[in-house]
Amino acid sequence: MTRTITLRVNGKEHTVEVPVQRLLIDCLRYDLGLTGTKEGCSVGVCGACTVLMNGEMISSCLTLAILADGAELRTVEGLAQEDGTLSPVQQAFIDHGGFQCGICTPGMVTAATALLEANSQPNEDDIKEWMMGNLCRCTGYYKIIASIKAAAAQLRGEAVS
Amino acid sequence: MNPFAYHTPETQEEALALLHEHGDNAKLMAGGTALVIMMKQRLVVPETLISLHRLRGLTAVQETNGSLQLGALLTHRAAETAPLVRAHLPVLAETYRRVATVRIRNVATVGGALAHADPNQDPPVTLLALDAQVQLASVGGSRTVPLTDFFSDYYETVLRPDELLTAIRVPIPPPHTGSAHIKFLPRTADDYATVGVAATVQVDPATGTCQDCRIALGSVGSTPLRAQQAEAVVRGQRLTPELLREVGAVAQQQTDPISDTRGSADYKRAMAGVFVRRALEQAWQQAQATPS
Numbered sequence: 001m002t003r004t005i006t007l008r009v010n011g012k013e014h015t016v017e018v019p020v021q022r023l024l025i026d027c028l029r030y031d032l033g034l035t036g037t038k039e040g041c042s043v044g045v046c047g048a049c050t051v052l053m054n055g056e057m058i059s060s061c062l063t064l065a066i067l068a069d070g071a072e073l074r075t076v077e078g079l080a081q082e083d084g085t086l087s088p089v090q091q092a093f094i095d096h097g098g099f100q101c102g103i104c105t106p107g108m109v110t111a112a113t114a115l116l117e118a119n120s121q122p123n124e125d126d127i128k129e130w131m132m133g134n135l136c137r138c139t140g141y142y143k144i145i146a147s148i149k150a151a152a153a154q155l156r157g158e159a160v161s
Numbered sequence: 162m163n164p165f166a167y168h169t170p171e172t173q174e175e176a177l178a179l180l181h182e183h184g185d186n187a188k189l190m191a192g193g194t195a196l197v198i199m200m201k202q203r204l205v206v207p208e209t210l211i212s213l214h215r216l217r218g219l220t221a222v223q224e225t226n227g228s229l230q231l232g233a234l235l236t237h238r239a240a241e242t243a244p245l246v247r248a249h250l251p252v253l254a255e256t257y258r259r260v261a262t263v264r265i266r267n268v269a270t271v272g273g274a275l276a277h278a279d280p281n282q283d284p285p286v287t288l289l290a291l292d293a294q295v296q297l298a299s300v301g302g303s304r305t306v307p308l309t310d311f312f313s314d315y316y317e318t319v320l321r322p323d324e325l326l327t328a329i330r331v332p333i334p335p336p337h338t339g340s341a342h343i344k345f346l347p348r349t350a351d352d353y354a355t356v357g358v359a360a361t362v363q364v365d366p367a368t369g370t371c372q373d374c375r376i377a378l379g380s381v382g383s384t385p386l387r388a389q390q391a392e393a394v395v396r397g398q399r400l401t402p403e404l405l406r407e408v409g410a411v412a413q414q415q416t417d418p419i420s421d422t423r424g425s426a427d428y429k430r431a432m433a434g435v436f437v438r439r440a441l442e443q444a445w446q447q448a449q450a451t452p453s
Contacts, residue, residue, distance in 0.1 A: 001164040001165070001166070001167070003167065019164060020164050020165060020167050020210075021162040021163065021164050021165065021200075023162075023197075042201070043198050044194055044198070044261075044264070044265055045351070047262070047264065050264060056267045057263065057264050057267060058264060058267060058268055059194075059264055059265070059268075062193060062194050062197045062198065062268070063193065063197070063268075064193065064197065064212075066167060066212075067193070067212060067214055111264070129263070130263055132262050132263075132350055132351055133261070133262025133263060133264045133265065133351065
């Protein structure tokens with residue numbers, strides 16, 4: 001059993017025929033070739049598969065692709081500018097050591113982007129509560145928090161040390 | 162995951178007609194955070210999946226006749242941030258805020274979580290202590306069921322195959338009432354609790370005695386539990402360390418936990434007593450501190 005669905009991903013419209021039981025993460029990775037989004041735990045705990053659907057972060061491993069029919073999606077591939085200039089969050093992860101082995105990074109920067117769109121002045125507790133669902137097994141959480149604080153400051157137009 | 166026939170009703174009437182037609186062969190999906198995992202593991206293999214994500218309505222929070230009514234398709238995130246919930250039922254807003262993570266709360270619905278009937282989840286515990294009721298609808302009409310009568314076993318409720326849970330109704334507590342939900346999380350903040358306890362206490366401001374009390378527990382039985390024998394011990398009494406110890410001891414006798422990675426059955430039972438004591442004390446102190 002298949003369905004034809006239309007989704008806008010990073011501003012571009014795609015129409016694909018998918019089996020009804022296809023997961024959104026598999027649709028993104030294998031039907032659309034967007035392999036930036038990673039699969040970790042497959043049960044919604046680790047956050048590696050975080051994408052934004054209609055502006056809200058979700059686990060693409062717990063979402064059926066057919067549910068995204070008509071939806072607006074943003075993935076890690078859509079964060080940088082078209083010329084390749086990294087977004088402030090991505091650049092801050094590199095500058096402040098939030099980018100480590102890399103497996104959690106797509107989910108981390110996508111979740112952090114959603115945080116800064118919802119709250120431009122998060123304090124450390126806000127960051128910890130929001131990012132609690134994104135696990136890093138390099139255990140470099142301090143640098144990830146520092147990266148998000150730096151990105152927030154830059155987005156607010158403040159000087160970054 | 163196995164394939165399935167797929168429907169996306171846009172109204173409650175359409176959803177109920179589909180349920181009437183497919184009955185036991187159909188599964189309703191709201192947020193899907195629990196169901197999709199069960200389908201991936203083939204614990205649930207529905208012939209027909211009825212997704213409610215296009216259904217209009219059932220997402221409102223309304224204040225009527227001294228109660229708050231939460232539409233069943235409200236997400237946990239919407240419930241935790243709703244001004245009416247925060248103002249009238251802060252303990253419920255806080256309980257929702259501490260479920261899993263923001264990413265899950267963005268999707269998981271308040272009605273779906275009750276219909277899922279996982280005895281390890283937190284909101285049913287707080288809703289039991291708040292004396293909530295659920296509204297169930299079918300093509301034949303609707304009925305109201307007190308949450309105390311709703312859960313029947315692990316992942317089982319009194320919902321009939323053709324019924325949809327449409328709303329949760331929670332009475333706004335009377336003055337001089339305190340409430341608390343606390344959970345024991347020895348591992349991580351987004352884990353299931355070893356034990357969770359919610360308590361509400363209404364105190365007579367003149368005498369300091371308990372007029373009414375409800376205590377509920379999660380993760381220590383096949384369903385979320387009301388500790389009614391423990392509640393009976395509290396009514397009419399004043400808050401003393403001896404009373405708290407007695408209530409904890411009576412409540413833990415009502416539990417029937419299983420041993421798992423979150424603790425042995427004996428340990429969970431002992432912690433149930435401790436957490437009943439702490440939740441009750443916290444609720445009681447809040448009741449006494451309430452000015453009006």
